[in-house]
Amino acid sequence: MLEILTxxxxxxxxxxxxxxxxxxxxxxxxxxxxxxxxxxELIAVFLAYHALYLLSYFLSPRxxxxxxxxxxxxxxxxxxxxxxxxxxxxxxxxxxxxxxYDLDLAEDRVFGYTxxxxxxxxxxxxxxxxxxxxxxxxxxxxxxxxxxxxxxxSAVFAIGLSPFISYYAAVFILFELSTPFLNLRWFGLKVPxxxxxxxxxxxxxxxxxxxxxxxxxxGFYQAFNLFSDFYVNYQDERFHTTGAIIIFTGNVxxxxxxxxxxxxxxxxxxxxxxxxxxxxxxxxxxxxDI
Numbered sequence: 001m002l003e004i005l006t007x008x009x010x011x012x013x014x015x016x017x018x019x020x021x022x023x024x025x026x027x028x029x030x031x032x033x034x035x036x037x038x039x040x041e042l043i044a045v046f047l048a049y050h051a052l053y054l055l056s057y058f059l060s061p062r063x064x065x066x067x068x069x070x071x072x073x074x075x076x077x078x079x080x081x082x083x084x085x086x087x088x089x090x091x092x093x094x095x096x097x098x099x100x101y102d103l104d105l106a107e108d109r110v111f112g113y114t115x116x117x118x119x120x121x122x123x124x125x126x127x128x129x130x131x132x133x134x135x136x137x138x139x140x141x142x143x144x145x146x147x148x149x150x151x152x153x154s155a156v157f158a159i160g161l162s163p164f165i166s167y168y169a170a171v172f173i174l175f176e177l178s179t180p181f182l183n184l185r186w187f188g189l190k191v192p193x194x195x196x197x198x199x200x201x202x203x204x205x206x207x208x209x210x211x212x213x214x215x216x217x218x219g220f221y222q223a224f225n226l227f228s229d230f231y232v233n234y235q236d237e238r239f240h241t242t243g244a245i246i247i248f249t250g251n252v253x254x255x256x257x258x259x260x261x262x263x264x265x266x267x268x269x270x271x272x273x274x275x276x277x278x279x280x281x282x283x284x285x286x287x288x289d290i
Contacts, residue, residue: 010102010104010114010115010116011114011115011116012037012038012041012115012116012118012119013116013119014040014041014044014119015037015115015119017040017041017044018040019040019043019044019047022039022040022043026039026043027039032161034113034118034161034162034163035161037115037118038118038119038121038122038161041119041122041123041126042122042125042126042129043126044126045122045123045125045126045127045130046126046129046130048126049084049088049126049127049130050130052083052084052087053080053081053083053084053134056079056080056083056084057080060079060080060083061076064191064194067191067192067193067194070192071190071191074141075190077138077141078141078142078186078190079187079190079191081131081134082183082186082187084127084130085131085179085183086179086180086183086184088127088176088179089176089179089180089183090180091123092120092123092124092127092173092176093173093174093176093177095119095120095123096120096169096170096173096174098116099116099117099120099167099169099170100170102114102116102117105117105166105167106167108167109165109167109168109225109229110164110165110167110229110230110233110236110239111163111164111233111236111238112163112166112167113163113166114166117163117166117167117169117170118161118163118166120169120170120173121157121160121161121166121169122161124153124157124169124173125154125157125158125160125161128150128153128154128157129150129154131146131149131150131153131154132147132150132151132154134150135147135149135150135151145257145260148253148257149254149257152250152253152254153250153254155246155250156172156246156247156250156251157169159240159243159246159247162240162243164240164243165226165229165247168222168226171222172219172222174214174218175214175215175219175258177210177214178207178210178211178214178215181203181206181207181210182207182211184203184207185200185203185204185207188200188203189268197276200272201272201276204265204268204269204272205269207265208262208265208266208269211258211261211262211265212262215258215262216258216259216262219255219258220255223251223255226247226251227248230244230248
């Protein structure tokens with residue numbers, strides 16, 4: 001990790017990576033010069049996150065044997081998915097740090113590209129593709145909302161490899177700042193006795209604040225900047241009109257989902273606080289709304 005962060009920020013730290021059979025069976029399926037530079041990373045990231053899921057699948061029930069006995073099949077699957085989400089969110093937040101010091105991207109926010117920004121975009125795309133596959137596989141358990149989120153996010157980051165709006169990859173990945181706290185809250189609510197009530201209370205407060213200021217306030221502000229950049233550059237021959245429409249639509253969908261999820265978080269927080277101060281458990285159903 002230290003080597004990646006200390007690599008000159010314009011270079012792809014994994015450009016040496018080669019995954020067996022990719023050149024023979026996957027590369028012939030497309031014609032995309034930028035994807036060519038990152039296809040091995042994309043496949044490796046997808047496989048790595050699924051390997052982490054399988055690792056949690058086999059190890060977590062053995063580590064928390066007593067607690068797992070009380071969980072339903074759906075909750076167990078969700079547990080492993082949240083383990084992957086937690087690791088991914090921390091990792092990608094660290095990896096985007098050099099992007100905020102890249103003047104080339106800042107000076108050309110729509111068409112600018114560096115190998116490192118492509119690497120970061122690929123890391124995010126690999127996760128969201130994995131998340132989309134899992135959401136499709138278990139759609140009967142987790143519903144359409146998470147599936148839409150995965151597909152829209154995958155589409156946006158795939159377009160980003162055009163290259164297109166590479167500057168905004170790190171900007172919108174910053175939304176993941178709330179994800180570690182969201183995962184910890186899920187673990188606390190779904191796995192009895194895993195965390196103390198004090199820890200959960202502090203975590204919930206931090207989560208709601210970060211979610212509101214990062215995903216809602218910062219998110220809407222950056223969406224405005226993105227659409228402004230689209231307007232300024234739409235006549236440029238390099239402008240990706242179809243991609244811009246998909247990104248615009250996807251951003252609106254994700255903003256609506258964020259508002260809905262924020263409402264649900266506030267609802268759960270109110271239920272927890274109400275029962276805490278009254279000493280009753282009259283809001284148990286609301287606490288499950290996550």
